[in-house]
Structure formats: C-alpha cells, structure tokens
Amino acid sequence: MKNKNFYNNKLKIKTRIMKAYPMLKWAKELFPLCRSITGNGTRETLNYFKTINKEFKILKFKTGKKVFDWVIPQEWNIKDAYIEHESKKRFAEFKKCNLHIVNYSEPINKKISKKELLKHIHTDKKLPDAIPYVTSYYKRNWGFCLSQKQKKKLPKGKYKVVIDSEFKKGSLDMIHAILKGKSKKEIFFSTHVCHPSMANNELSGPVLLNAVLKYVKENYPNNTFSYRFVMHPETVGSIAYIFKHKNELKKNIICGINLSTVGDERAYTTVHSPQENTLADQALKAALIGKKNVINHSFLERGSDERQYCAPGIELPVCGFSRSKDYPEYHTNKDDFKVVTEKGLQDSFIVVKTIIDAFELGLYPHTRVLCEPNLGKRNLYPQISKKENYKDEDIKVRTDLIAYANGKNNIFYISNLLNVPLSKICKEYSLLKSKKVLK
Amino acid sequence: MKNKNFYNNKLKIKTRIMKAYPMLKWAKELFPLCRSITGNGTRETLNYFKTINKEFKILKFKTGKKVFDWVIPQEWNIKDAYIEHESKKRFAEFKKCNLHIVNYSEPINKKISKKELLKHIHTDKKLPDAIPYVTSYYKRNWGFCLSQKQKKKLPKGKYKVVIDSEFKKGSLDMIHAILKGKSKKEIFFSTHVCHPSMANNELSGPVLLNAVLKYVKENYPNNTFSYRFVMHPETVGSIAYIFKHKNELKKNIICGINLSTVGDERAYTTVHSPQENTLADQALKAALIGKKNVINHSFLERGSDERQYCAPGIELPVCGFSRSKDYPEYHTNKDDFKVVTEKGLQDSFIVVKTIIDAFELGLYPHTRVLCEPNLGKRNLYPQISKKENYKDEDIKVRTDLIAYANGKNNIFYISNLLNVPLSKICKEYSLLKSKKVLK
C-alpha cells in the first residue's frame, strides 16, 4: 500500500509541475527558430522567456567589443539557403532544417562543380541518417550539412549554391535575472541559447532554468539566499557575461550550476568543479543519491560554460548538470523530442528544486540542545525501548541528522555522509525544525 | 621453541591479570542485582566498585533536575512482581529473573483477562527461548517480558498481575574517579551501569573499567597523563555527567573510550568518532592491529554513550570499544556467562592496557640524534653488513620507528603507518629509550 500511495503522490506532483511549468510546451514552440551566437533567432528566443519571467533584463555586447581574449563578432542573420542541382532539384534546404547550413556561413550564390561542392559538405561519421550541426563563428567560411545518405544521393552534374545570409555590425544579446534575498550570497544558474533546432542541446537548459526561476519567485517570496539566472550564447556569451560581472560573481556566488542537455531520461550526469568539494559539488551529489545511472565526471570532462566559470582566475564554485552528456544524437538533427521528454525535464526540475529547498530550509542544520535531545517526549521516538525499535529507518535518519547537526556540517555534506537522498534529509530537517529540535 | 615460550608467557600473564583484577568474579557477584537508571540495585552496584577503587566519588542528581533537554526521573525501586493465573500458577516471576518485568514499570495489582494481559507481554521476535529486556523510563507503563515459548504456554482464564514497584523523589547516582597526572590532559574511560541481570551488556564494561583504574594506579604511581573514570546510567546518566562537567571535559580530554559489551571473545569492535582521526581513533586502531575479527564502525553505527560525548557542541575525542556489538543474545536473558568469559574480559583488558602503556611510555617518540643513529655500536644492529641481514623483522620495526620518530608523529600514528601492533611498537620504543636513541 505504501508503494501505491507513493505512486499516486508522484502522479500528482508531476501534473502540478506540468501545469505550473510547461517546459515541454515552451521547448516545442521555440524549436523552429534558427539560433546562433548572435542574430534574430536568438533574440526572439530570449524575448520569449522574458515574457515568462519578467525579471529578466537584456544585456547587449556590441560587435567588435573585446571581452578578455575574444572579440564580439558581427551579427549573423540568415533568410534562406539551399543547394540546387542543374535539374532544379534542391537539397539541404534551410527551410526544411536549419542544421543544413553551417552556422555563421557567409553569403554565397554561385554555380560550382559537384567536386567543388563536396568540399563544403559535412556529414556525421557515425550516424548515416543524421544531419550534423557544424559552426564556423570566427573564420569566414560556408558549408552545408547532410546526412551520409543524402550526400550519396547527390546526382552528377553542376550545382548552384545559395546562402542568403548577412553579416552586420550589431550586438550579441543575453538576459539575466537576479532575485535578491536576505543574504547577498547567490545561488547561480546558467544556460546557453545559441544552438538552432535541437531539443536537448539547446532548449532543455533554457526551459528548465525558466521553470526554476518561476519556482523560486513563486514559492520563496522571502528567500534567504539571492538567486541569479543567466542565459547567453555558449562560450563567447559566458565570457562576455563574466567580463562584465566578474567581481560581483566572485564575491557572491556560493553555488552555481550550469544546465545543459537536461531533458532526456537516460542518466544523471555531473561535471565537478576543479576543487571538487564546493557547495555546488556537494549539493548535486546529495540531490542525486538513490537515482539510477548517476555519472560523476571530474572537471577534465567539462564541456559547457562551466569551462569559463571555473577557468583559472575565475574559479567560481560551479558544476555542470546534465542528464545524458555524450549521447548518439548529440549535435545532429536527431536531437529532437524523441530525446527530450516531459518526464526527463520534470525529473531534472526536481533535482534542482530539491537543492533550492535545502538552501532555503537551512544550509547549516544546528541542534538547539546539547547532547541528544529527548525525542520520546516529542513523539519522535518510541516510548517503549525494545530491540526491534532500534533499527527503524526513519528514526535512523532522524537521529543521524541530529548527530551531525553541529552548525558546521552543511546539509549537503550530511546527506552525502549518511548516503540518504537530499529530499529525505530535507523532510526530516523540516520536521525537526517544527519540533524545535534543530534550527 | 619460540612459540612454546610465547605460549607459556601468555599463560603467566593471564594468571597475573586474573589475580590482580578478578573481573569475572566481580561480574558474577553483581549479576543478580536489579539495576535501572535509578534505584537501589544501581546504588549497590556502584558501592561495590567503590570498595574496589576507593578513588571513586559519588555524584547525585536529584529527581526533577533539568539536564540539557532531559529531566532526572523519579527514583524507581521494585520488590517483587509476577503474573498469577486463576489456578495460582505463577509466571514471569521477578524473583526468578528480573528481566521479566518491563524496567520502570508502574505498580499494579489487579485481575485482568488474558486478552488484556497479552497487551502487556513482550517477547523477542527472533529468539523463541529468550526473555527480552524492555524499558519504559519516560512514559508510565507496565509490562512483562516472556520468551515466546513461555507466552504460548499461558493457560486460558483470568490473571492477577502484581508489580510491587515504587516511584519516589530521589536521585540518579553515578561515580567517577580522577587520577591526576603531571599533565592535566586526560585519558577518559566511561561505562554504563543501568542494565539488570545481563552479563555482557552490563557488567563487562564496569568490571573492565575497574580493572583498568586499578592497573593505572598500581603501575603508574607517577603517571604522566591524568585519568578519568566514570560509571553512570546510559544516556540520561552521561548527559547529566556532561551537563555538570562540560567545560573541564572539553578542556582536558585528549582520548576517551566508552566501554560497552567488552566481555565476549567473538570480535573487536570500534565505533569511531565523527572526526575519525582523534587520538582515541588512532589508539584503538593501533591496539587492534593483528587481532582477528576487527570491525571498524563509523559514528553512524554509534550505540552507547559515545552518542552523548560526541554530540554536536560536545564533540569530545571519544570512541566506543566493544567486543561483539550486535550479538544474538543482546538485550535478553541469554546475555550471560556463556557470552562473557575470563578470556574475553582479559583480552579486552590487554587492549586498553596497551593504550595506557603507550601514553605513559611517550606519546610523541623523538629521536635524540640527527640522521640515522649508529645502531651497530649499541648492539642494536648486526656489525657485519650482508644481504641476509637487511630483512630482519625486529630490526625493520626498530629502524622504521626511528625513521618516523620526529616528535610530531604520535605513537599510535606510527603503529598504524607501520601496520605493526602497538604492543610491539611499545617494546621497541622502550628498548630505544633505554639505549638513549629515542626520547
């Protein structure tokens, strides 16, 4: 019966999450846009989220601006592109799939031989059916991406290649939101907005980040900690953001998580910080206790914007959180809503939610009494002491939590030490706070 | 021949220990008393030990006194108790076994149905022959404990239940002794006195503690370290003791061991402190090197008064030491002198004795010379250097001890690092002190 209740309860939570934070719906609406590190597709995506969370503010970095070792590139926009055989048959049509065009391709409109064309065709070596995602942001180039099968079917003869793209002085855009708390210490979430029509490696991160922002503001109106949410193009975007905010980030962030590819159901993956034991490392580890298929990577397996947040001299306490990290569909048109699911997004949401709940419940559980409290008089322990009572699991977590609640061990450390899921620790902590045993 | 000598030597030691510290005899004499957290049984037990070690002083905590989160309960005494069937046949007679009555039962004398009676009967779920030990200190209740077999044999019909117990304002008593040394730094031993007629989980701890006290005062009249010995009812007793002595305990104790269930021969068990690397942790680990069936538990497996000594805000360097910790006879009338043996007690004594010997020999071995000493000229190393001499085991321990005797590594740390039993380290250290190599 216990299992049945649990299951019903789960169902309710899932429905509640779906109504309050329709992540999959958002992702599907945004899927068609052709995003890049600059340009209108990204701008529209950011505006969409600004409608959901009005706390977001736009930040613009002008073309040509130097941010550390990098220069903000020209803004790139594209209207159309295709390959046309002399028979007028078209291939690699932008309007059918925006991955067909190498992102940041320069404009072109000319006739070329098939031999010449093939030099500009990219395929995925491993997936014969997949159109790969290729970019050339910092060196002028052009190209088309086809599946191996599509490439093989290109007929002999002459071709016209058309890419109706445009470079211009403009800006690289991003948005961020800060929810101020009683403490200036910040919990930080970052994700990237720059990939075109892919589901996991793009839209899962932004929709989760928006759900989390919404969760915090709606559930913790008197939040203890401050929260910072950032969405920017990967790499150059996070570098620009750090360039502008380095001092406040270094001063305030105590726990940061970079969200990337968080929409599938296959695994729970973390990329630890170089220090390996920051609050972020401990928090993610604690929140994933008991989950199936948890993969802990060291910083040597970094991949997304944690690369910048943890770089030498920046060294923020930031981890990467993903579901699958290396998955077959990665960076191809196969990364779609077969990969990303409602359940995948929701389970990721629950992980992050649990971490936030723990922070707001109390980072450093502290007993209110010296020596063990008398739990019996509070109905937290059986009043008759006999052998079979000693091994009760709930009571074990309860007494263990108290035993380590010295005000110096943080809640994530305790969860990991006890090897008890963070959510279970939070539940007991909450009970013990209400009973005036812990503060 | 070496083995034979060793064996003879062992025999002598055992006999010597038995004469000087007749632990089993003490335990057997004290076995029948009905102890509890208060009352005459416990008082008599404490007085018995006060006769053996006159250094003990009595401490009394009055009924109603608040000690941290607890209140000293009323004193409980019991004269008789039994269940009487309408046929006059009696069951669960206190005078046959004091475990038959739930400890701290309120007085009762009335006729009840069998159905009503059964609600107050406790059995051990796993051992059909065993009478379990049950208490209800902090909630008024009454009950009887039977073996499953005894319970089954209760005839149909009416019963009279009689518990001739009494609650009154009185005191919770305990004793402690302090042997002052040249240093105020204390080695601390604690055990509990509150369980009725059980051998391992009660009397083994008190008799060992008394043997140890006797050993220290008789063998180290000029002791370097101070020693503190405490005997009190478990939980509320240690809490009361800490309540009264917190500051001096926190200031002085550098190594504490809680002795509980130390009389059997089945294993050597430690419960480590939360810090896991205090002198107590290191000392116990070193003293158990080479023993069979050593079990090291983390603080998550705590069970006895180390729970209080290591609680948040108290955080003393205290470990638990037991032989078996979870044994089938635990908290039943089967915990008798089939479980506790002379050899079991003596082997436990030797563990504690070795730790004390090490402290008094010198906590931080320190070489008297820089670079390696010339051992050959002191007849501590062969004068002819040839290949087969290089591997001698005694010489290996000797040179290794010197190599780490930098005055910063403590003797327990060195023993653990070398993985050589503490007693062997002490023997070599003693030799090297006499030869002026170490100090």
Place this chain on the structure above:
Amino acid sequence: MKNKNFYNNKLKIKTRIMKAYPMLKWAKELFPLCRSITGNGTRETLNYFKTINKEFKILKFKTGKKVFDWVIPQEWNIKDAYIEHESKKRFAEFKKCNLHIVNYSEPINKKISKKELLKHIHTDKKLPDAIPYVTSYYKRNWGFCLSQKQKKKLPKGKYKVVIDSEFKKGSLDMIHAILKGKSKKEIFFSTHVCHPSMANNELSGPVLLNAVLKYVKENYPNNTFSYRFVMHPETVGSIAYIFKHKNELKKNIICGINLSTVGDERAYTTVHSPQENTLADQALKAALIGKKNVINHSFLERGSDERQYCAPGIELPVCGFSRSKDYPEYHTNKDDFKVVTEKGLQDSFIVVKTIIDAFELGLYPHTRVLCEPNLGKRNLYPQISKKENYKDEDIKVRTDLIAYANGKNNIFYISNLLNVPLSKICKEYSLLKSKKVLK
C-alpha cells in the same frame, strides 16, 4: 608513418645522448677500482668525475671527526689478499675480484685450519654461483667471500690467509658541485660512491649524476633554479655531508632525488618521501607516467641515502629513484654489465632530464588571459567546430593544461592530474608559452 618518424627520432636522441654523455664508457673504466667508504679507490673515482665536471669541489672529513651520532673511521686501503692452501693453490684472490675480501678487513697473515677458515667465509645463500659483497666498517674483523660452489671446492688441509690491508688516520672524501641559478631554490641530486666492482649498485648512480650535471650546465646556461650535485660514500658520507650543510640544505632544497641502481632496464622504482607529496614525489611520479613496470614504494621501503635526507629533524623533500631496487644480482659480483646497459642508463637520464626541463620551463604554469583563450585565432584549435574535432588528444591536453594553469598548480601536479606524461605536458606548455597563452 608517424611511428616510423618517432622511431627514427628516438634513435637520434639515443645517439646524441651517448655522444654527449658516454655513461656506459665511464662506468666500465671505473669498474675495476676497489672502492670503500674511505681510501684510494674511492678517491680515484671522485677524481675521475672531477675531470668530467670541473665544478666539483672536494670535501674531506678527518678520521675521528664526530658527525652527529657517527665517527669518521680510519682510512682503509688494501693492496692484495688471498687464501692459500698448503698445496699453494690460491682462492679468493683480491686481484681477480675485489669482492672476495670483506670490505674494511683488518690485515692478516697466518696459517689456520680449514675449520677456522670457514668461520670467516661468506657466501650468498640464494645464488650458488655468486660472490657476495660483505662489509664490516665499524667493527674490526676479517673475512673472505666466495660463491657456494667455490666454498665447496676448498680442499682439506691447512691454509694461509693473507690480507695486505692497512688502517691509518686519513680522511673520508666526497665531492659536490653547485650551479647557481636566478633563484636560490635548489634541485638536488645525490648518489653514493663506496661500493667496489659492481655496476648497478655503484657506478650507475655516479655516471647518471655526472651526465645530468653536464646536461644542466650545457643546456641551461641561464638556469632559473640552482642545482646541487653530491657524491659521497653511502650512509656515513651523506650523514657527514648533512652535518656540514644542514642549514643551507633545509633552507634551499625544494626537490631532491637520490640516484641508486639506475642502470638496468627492468623497472622504474621510486621511494617516496615520508610526506609523500613533496615536489620530488610529484615530479618523479609525473615523469614516470606511461612507463612500463613502475613501482612506487613508500618511505617504509627506503634503502639508500634518502634514509638520511628524510630522517627526523632533517626532513628534506627527497625521494629515491632506482630502476630495479631488489634484483637477484644485488650486492654480488653478478651485478655487472649484463645488468647495466646503455639503454638502461639513457632511459634513466631521460627521466631526470624531463624533470629538469619542467623546472626550467616553469614550475607554475599560469594563463595570461581570463576565461578560456581563443585558441582558434592562434591556429591552436580547428576553426570549424564539428563533433569529431572535440576528441582530438593533443587538443585535449592543450585545453586541460590551460584549464588548470592557475599559477597555483605546479606542472607536476597537473601532469599527474591529467595522467599525461610530463614530457608531453612540457611540449604543450612550451608551445602555449610561445603563443603567449601561458606564462
């Protein structure tokens, strides 16, 4: 093709090393001399190296001088020795093999019975064919060393034993050289010169040390770090050296390696310092990544002069480096040029050379930019970003090195963390310095 180039390149390096540092030639020339902890054989050996590296200075410690717990013994020299049977047949002739005579034997010339003679004969218990190496430096004694087979063949009858040795007041000699650098911080190399005609356990260490000294002075005329090279008799020699230089050694040495038995091809063995994590420990570990048959010993397996350098109160950051440490031929006449080879010596040289290269290249790699550098614009990263580029191994080392180059992680730590051979790290570091990415 890559493999072929690599192989050719290797050949070239090997030839270059052989020409610049003819270690095997030096060892063979010095092999016949009868070295000991004092006397002319050792003196000649030291003078030989002084010719190769004129930076060496001679240090003399007079007979009778107290050095810590030891006294410099009388100087010992030997001209001839043998056992002569009454048949005039001679055995154990010094002139055939100087290991036949117990090193530091007192002079003797008398007739004795075979029974008496046998008391003074030493053999190797394990190798029936081998003449063992035996010494008696600090207790007057005499003796001969034979193979088991030779001993068995000694005929019945009377014998004359002749040892034409001499003790006199004199000195214990050693040499050292210091190459001053911009920093006073020293990289330290020590080896011993005291064993008679054995190849690995004697001459491999001295010839390697001399090759290293020559390498440093010829390749780093503007060396950043200072370098100290010492050659002395084992044990009493290193003790005397430390006695005289303790303060400057403790002040300046940041990484020391004791070289002993470094001429064979069988393994790579380190003896770690007691601290286990000094620069020396990290450096050796990093330089041995990817080698076959690497054996890491703790300080408990110390054997050579690291015993003195790491002794309590000295505690320098020194490790032992050997190829084989416990090899069958050890301390017998079988330790010859079947054990020590050109390739063995050169591979040891390359290990030490790599460590020196790393120190001179830069102990603490430090990025010149915040966040990740733009490697593409420096041609250090592919300009087209597609999936299959992400896993390139060279680029992985490059970006990983940058990711940890925070100016606090030393180059050896990074090599060990990445589990990439130190030489490969140095190559990338060198490239990234030239491209102004790291400093």
